[in-house]
Amino acid sequence: MKKISVIIPVYNDESGIRRCIDSVLTQKIVETEILLIDDGSTDNSPQILDEYAASHENIRCIHKQNGGAASARNLGLDEACGDYIFFLDGDDFIEEDALSALLTASDEYDADMVIGNFCTRKNDGTLIKNFTIPEYARNKVISEYDYWRLNAESSTYVTTVVWTRLFKKEVLQGVRFKEGVIHEDEFIQIDFAGRAKRIYVLDKIITSQCMSSDSVMRRPFNIKNLAFVQARRERVDYLIGKGYYDMALYNFGFGSRSLIIAHKKLKDGEAQKEIKRLYREYKALATRLSTCVSTKDKIRLTLFRINLDLYDIVRNALRS
Structure with missing residues (x-):
């Protein structure tokens, strides 16, 4: 058996x-x-x-x-x-x-x-x-x-x-x-x-x-939660490589939202340094994804690359 x-x-x-x-x-x-x-x-x-x-x-x-x-x-x-x-x-x-x-x-x-x-x-x-x-x-x-x-x-x-x-x-x-x-x-x-x-x-x-x-x-949000942002970055990279662009875009959105939350909540130097590193990596992913998505999503990804705070403001305005 x-x-x-x-x-x-x-x-x-x-x-x-x-x-x-x-x-x-x-x-x-x-x-x-x-x-x-x-x-x-x-x-x-x-x-x-x-x-x-x-x-x-x-x-x-x-x-x-x-x-x-x-x-x-x-x-x-x-x-x-x-x-x-x-x-x-x-x-x-x-x-x-x-x-x-x-x-x-x-x-x-x-x-x-x-x-x-x-x-x-x-x-x-x-x-x-x-x-x-x-x-x-x-x-x-x-x-x-x-x-x-x-x-x-x-x-x-x-x-x-x-x-x-x-x-x-x-x-x-x-x-x-x-x-x-x-x-x-x-x-x-x-x-x-x-x-x-x-x-x-x-x-x-x-x-x-x-x-x-x-x-x-269910514990309070802290720097350890940035591991989720990193995991999703790795996943987006993998999904782009597989040609699953819609799934890559979905996971990019999930990861970038978590990055924005961290940017707002975590103000200490160590956390901000890690957030900046992750933002650079997400911007590189946004560039790669932009060649494989709709015009609307191209605009969204371009705005993300320009400025994280501005992207968040526009995103919230469009959702309200």
């Missing part, structure tokens, strides 16, 4: 980690290897993880110094022995037939990557929201272009997270999550899309994301 390595980074998740691990242990018709990566937790998480590892042969616990989710996932990739890889966060959990459904789809459609759906819940399990996968991608093998199209959909975020997917292990050979940043999922999307030759989208709830009030993604 094919084995799935489930990589779970854990940092101070004592309130939800048992539910998370139990959801993997109760999976049907699959063989799992559970890698619990303790990322320097300071609560009771390490003791809980050791308890599970001592009582289950298919669980390994590795303790490391705190380095963030990306470093924990990278360590998990180094240690994984399975034929497939599945990522899960320590405060989330999966449906009881999630892994078997993903594995069946991978076998049936010879998919290098199977992307499932997810929902958001409160910590007590109360449902907050189910997401909708558009018809063109629902229960289908999709092209790389449609992967990026799906990434741009406002109705779903299934291609912006890593914990709904089953990967053939060879797809992730040599892939590394970018360490020391937030938005690490943003940086790795190019690797996922470029390496997976066949991508299948499964319209089934795989993961319940539990929304805690102290999530990193």
